[in-house]
Amino acid sequence: xxxxxxxxxxxxxxxxxxxxxxxxxxxxxxxxxxxxxxxxxxxxxxxxxxxxxxxxxxxxxxxxxxxxxxxxxxxxxxxxxxxxxxxxxxxxxxxxxxxxxxxxxxxxxxxxxxxxxxxxxxxxxxxxxxxxxxxxxxxxxxxxxxxxxxxxxxxxxxxxxxxxxxxxxxxxxxxxxxxxxxxxxxxxxxxxxxxxxxxxxxxxxxx
Amino acid sequence: xxxxxxxxxxxxxxxxxxxxxxxxxxxxxxxxxxxxxxxxxxxxxxxxxxxxxxxxxxxxxxxxxxxxxxxxxxxxxxxxxxxxxxxxxxxxxxxxxxxxxxxxxxxxxxxxxxxxxxxxxxxxxxxxxxxxxxxxxxxxxxxxxxxxxxxxxxxxxxxxxxxxxxxxxxxxxxxxxxxxxxxxxxxxxxxxxxxxxxxxxxxxxxx
DNA sequence: TTACATACATACATGCATGTTTGTTTGATA
DNA sequence: TATCAAACAAACATGCATGTATGTATGTAA
Numbered sequence: 001x002x003x004x005x006x007x008x009x010x011x012x013x014x015x016x017x018x019x020x021x022x023x024x025x026x027x028x029x030x031x032x033x034x035x036x037x038x039x040x041x042x043x044x045x046x047x048x049x050x051x052x053x054x055x056x057x058x059x060x061x062x063x064x065x066x067x068x069x070x071x072x073x074x075x076x077x078x079x080x081x082x083x084x085x086x087x088x089x090x091x092x093x094x095x096x097x098x099x100x101x102x103x104x105x106x107x108x109x110x111x112x113x114x115x116x117x118x119x120x121x122x123x124x125x126x127x128x129x130x131x132x133x134x135x136x137x138x139x140x141x142x143x144x145x146x147x148x149x150x151x152x153x154x155x156x157x158x159x160x161x162x163x164x165x166x167x168x169x170x171x172x173x174x175x176x177x178x179x180x181x182x183x184x185x186x187x188x189x190x191x192x193x194x195x196x197x198x199x200x201x202x203x204x205x206x207x
Numbered sequence: 208x209x210x211x212x213x214x215x216x217x218x219x220x221x222x223x224x225x226x227x228x229x230x231x232x233x234x235x236x237x238x239x240x241x242x243x244x245x246x247x248x249x250x251x252x253x254x255x256x257x258x259x260x261x262x263x264x265x266x267x268x269x270x271x272x273x274x275x276x277x278x279x280x281x282x283x284x285x286x287x288x289x290x291x292x293x294x295x296x297x298x299x300x301x302x303x304x305x306x307x308x309x310x311x312x313x314x315x316x317x318x319x320x321x322x323x324x325x326x327x328x329x330x331x332x333x334x335x336x337x338x339x340x341x342x343x344x345x346x347x348x349x350x351x352x353x354x355x356x357x358x359x360x361x362x363x364x365x366x367x368x369x370x371x372x373x374x375x376x377x378x379x380x381x382x383x384x385x386x387x388x389x390x391x392x393x394x395x396x397x398x399x400x401x402x403x404x405x406x407x408x409x410x411x412x413x414x
Numbered sequence: 415t416t417a418c419a420t421a422c423a424t425a426c427a428t429g430c431a432t433g434t435t436t437g438t439t440t441g442a443t444a
Numbered sequence: 445t446a447t448c449a450a451a452c453a454a455a456c457a458t459g460c461a462t463g464t465a466t467g468t469a470t471g472t473a474a
Contacts, residue, residue: 028325030237118235119322166401173380194373201408
C-alpha cells in the first residue's frame with residue numbers, strides 16, 4: 001500500500017526513523033542494512049531513498065529528531081539558576097544522566113553514539129556535531145567553574161577546563177559502562193554518588 | 208614471494224596483526240576489509256585465512272597480543288604495595304592512563320575498543336573478554352576501597368562498589384574523550400587532576 | 415632423495431548492500 | 445476535470461566482501 005497524503009508520508013518517515021533507531025541501537029549501524037530498516041518499518045527501500053539520501057543522511061535525521069542531552073543542557077544553562085555554580089553543575093550532570101535513564105529515544109541515540117557506530121571518516125559530519133555540542137557545553141561550564149573559584153567553592157589549584165573535562169568524562173564514563181551492561185550497577189545511584197564525590201573533591205581543603 | 212620457514216611465517220603473522228591494528232584503529236573494524244589488511248601487510252588474503260579463521264579471529268588475536276591495561280593492573284594489584292589503599296588506587300589508574308598515553312599498541316587497541324568497533328552480538332566473545340577483565344578488576348578494587356574505609360581514608364557514607372565504578376568510569380571517560388580528539392586537552396594533566404579531585408572527594412569531611 | 419606438510423597465492427562461487435532508474439498509484443492544484 | 449508532482453514499489457546494474465577450493469613452491473623429516 002502506498003501512502004498518499006502528506007500526513008501519511010510523515011508517518012512513513014517517522015516509522016523509518018523509529019525502525020532505524022531501534023535496529024541501529026540493537027545491532028549496530030554498519031551491521032544493519034537499509035533493507036532491514038525498510039522491512040522493519042513495513043516499506044521497501046524505495047521509501048528510504050525517497051526520504052533520505054543514504055544511510056548517513058538517515059543517521060543525521062535521527063540526531064536531528066532527538067535533542068541530545070548536552071544540547072538541552074546548554075539551553076537550560078542559559079537560563080538563570082538560583083544557587084551556587086557547583087550545585088548548578090551537579091544539577092545539569094544529573095539531568096543528562098536522568099534523560100538517558102528515562103527517555104528511550106535519548107537512550108537509544110546515546111547508545112548508538114557510544115557503542116553502535118564507528119568513528120570513521122565517512123561519519124565525520126555526525127561526530128563533528130556530537131563533538132561540537134560537547135565542546136560548546138564544556139566552554140560554558142568552564143565559566144561556571146571559574147565562578148565557583150571566585151566564590152571560594154572550588155579550590156584555586158584546579159584548572160577550570162580540566163575540572164569540567166573531568167566532570168564530563170565522569171558522566172560519559174558512567175553512561176558508557178552502564179549502557180554496556182545495565183544489570184551490573186544502578187545508573188542513578190552510581191551517578192549520584194560519583195558526581196557528589198567529584199564535586200566534594202573540588203572544595204578547598206580549608207573549607 | 209612465499210615465506211617458507213617458520214620464522215618467516217611468524218613474521219607474516221605479525222605483519223598482518225600490525226596492519227590490522229593500524230587499519231582498524233584508523234578506519235574502523237567493519238570499514239576495513241580483509242583484502243585491505245592483506246595488502247597493507249604486503250600479502251594476499253590467502254595469508255590471512257591461513258593464519259586466522261575470519262575477521263573475529265583476527266581481532267581476537269589482536270587482543271591476545273596486547274595486554275590490556277586493566278589486565279596488567281590486576282597483576283600488579285596482586286603484588287604488595289607499600290602505602291595506603293587510596294594511593295594504591297591512584298597509582299593504578301594513572302598507570303592505565305599512562306600506558307594508553309605512551310604505548311602505541313595499547314593506544315590503538317583501546318581506540319579500537321572505544322571508538323572503532325560496534326558492540327554487536329557477533330563480536331560478543333571479544334567484548335565479553337573486555338567486560339570480564341574489567342569486572343574482575345573492579346571486584347578487586349572494591350576490596351581496596353573497603354580497606355580504605357576501614358582505615359578512615361574513605362568516608363563511610365560511600366558505597367564501595369559505586370566508588371570504584373565511578374573511579375573507573377572517570378578513567379574510561381577521560382580516555383574516551385581524549386581519543387576522540389587528542390588536541391582538545393592534555394591527557395596526563397587532565398587525568399591527574401580529575402583523579403586527584405575524585406579521590407580527594409572520598410575523604411571523610413572531618414578529616 | 416622421497417614424501418609430506420607448511421605457507422602462502424590464485425581463482426572461483428556466492429551473496430548481499432548500495433545506488434539508480436523506472437513504473438504506478440494517488441493526492442493536490444488549477 | 446485534466447495535469448502534475450508526491451510517495452512510494454519494483455527492477456536493474458554494479459561492486460565488493462567473504463569463504464572456500466585449488467594450485468604451487470619450499471622447508472623438513474624419514
